[in-house]
Amino acid sequence: MGFKLSEIAEAIGGRLEGDPDKYIEFISPFETAGENHITYAGKQSFVDQIPDSSAGAIIVSEKVSIQGRNLIKAPIPYVAFAKVLQLFFPQPAIAGSISPDASIGSDFSFGDNIEISARAFVGDRVTFGDRVRVYPGVFIGNDVRIGSDVIIYPNVSVMDKTIIGSRVIINVGTVIGSDGFGFAPDGQKYHKIPHVGFVQIDDDVEIGANNCIDRGTFGKTWIKEGVKTDNLVQIAHNVTVGEHSVLVAQVGIAGSSTIGTHAVVAGQAGIAGHLKIGDRVTIGPQAGIAQNIESGQIVSGSPEMPHRLWLKVNRILPRLPEMRKKMKDLEDRLLKLESKY
Template sequence: MLPTRTLKELAGYLGGKVLGDENLAVNGLAPLENAGPDKITFLANPRYASKVAETGAGAVLMAPGGERYGRNVIEVANPYLGFAKLLTLFYTQPHPPLGVLAGAVVGSGVSLGEGISVYPGACIGNNVTIGNRTVIHSGAVLYEGAVIGDDCVIHANAVIRDRCRIGNRCILQPGAVIGSDGFGYAPDGRSYYRIPQIGIVMLEDDVEIGANSCIDRAALEVTLIRRGTKLDNLVQIAHNCQIGEDCMIVSQVGISGSAKIGNHVTLAGQVGVAGHLSIGDNVMVGAQSGVPSSLEANAGYSGSPTMPHKEWLRAMAVVPRLPELKKTVNALEKRIAELESKLK
């Protein structure tokens, strides 16, 4: 059964302000269109403000100053963040500690923290360290010497290779691979000689890795993902990369080896980043862009190759007109040729 909270309690939890009946109790969240009187809904986009008048919700989470239409409201500075926090409050419960369940395989010299859960089919190699309250789901494989911090969740079929280090409160979605070999080969005549990848991967605290994303181990030292960075599904991070704090890396991004990404960088879907370059702090790169060289901080870029986003918008505005412009140029060339022939 979902917990019930009054609007006064929720406003206190969110640091917001109640307008209306602060004693009204709700037991969860629902969309504007489908919410009933026992639910709270939210308005994050002002474009949908008129739907507040039509909703059946008991209360609405919204930014200060919006039209209430007579509804009970909790005003917060960031309704979308408030929505996320209320989802956590109502629907996310701590995982019960189950210990090592029958069917899990645990090697020798393993250090297990308090309150852990290791599900059947998980495989934990020798000399692995697992922190307090961490959950290892079925099919996950932890190679020898891996270290995992407190309050982590390692979902089904994720793999953490030997000696790699995972910080506290990290989440690995199903199929994520941490520490696969980097793509390193030395030319040897017409063939290639495999370069052993003897480094590791390190994830700092609060990092999340999406399903089937892969982070390659460094050739010699560390492939590093710093605190708070989130990777979507199907992301590839090559060996020796360094990714800064609080980055958002969206699905199908590929980052080549030894690239250095700053803090609070957003790479939209299918961005490709060449190796051995730097991207500064607070950069946003648009979807399907190709980054062949370093990018300065505090700017937006798009295109392949990348250019400042506003320049790309102007260039793209011309593209649909190119066939017409070509006809115009051809006509002008013909007229110039005719004029030149008359002058001879």
């Protein structure tokens, strides 16, 4: 499958400079793109190499202009390139059928063109919108509501009362609405605290593989519009993740914490419970967050500190043995001087 450059430019909302009839057969990285390939130059180092590139077409920023090359100009070349990938690799068509090997509960209501694969389980009083695709091995509990254009990949578990919006993707092995981690100690043993709430996932969310999102103790755990999570993310009971925030692999968020909008939490960062993380906060990898963070801050380290301070601390750490030796030498010299008087 291929497209003319004019078709690609129109599909991604870019401005074409070059041959509109140039036929593009594939997408490639900048370094390996050939005569009938399209690529993108997101960095200045790649832009500088465009005259020597063999690529048939290159997506660039609106500022770039190079004579004799086929260019598609876009405000953000990386986003435009993502749209080209979607154009060349669309989701397969929905079969529009329910497998006879699927288990469907009572009072199941659904919209147009849904697909439920073999060995999937759908509980009682479940509602689907249009164009919902459920892969093999999926478990959907009772009283679950799912919007339109949702993809649920194999071996996902969606527990009772979960609410899922439209255009949501849930990747392999994720568990949504599992029981929260709550136990009351009496000095001898732990007594289980039932979690009777639910999980709400808003529109345009993508959940990575093997995530665990616990339901609320009371009320809800809430993943708001546009949130993206990587693989192996843990979100505890009654957590709220604000709109268009990103949680990278192995992030863990303890119960009842709130993440603001457009936040980025890097890999293996941990956030303690009952904290408030502001809007547009960036948390560095492996950071340990033990206090509230105001909006707009960039923090790193464990315990967390401003990122610039963390950089200074990390430059000093390898020198600590040497600094300790110098301090010991100075201490010995000072003691010798004092002993003379």
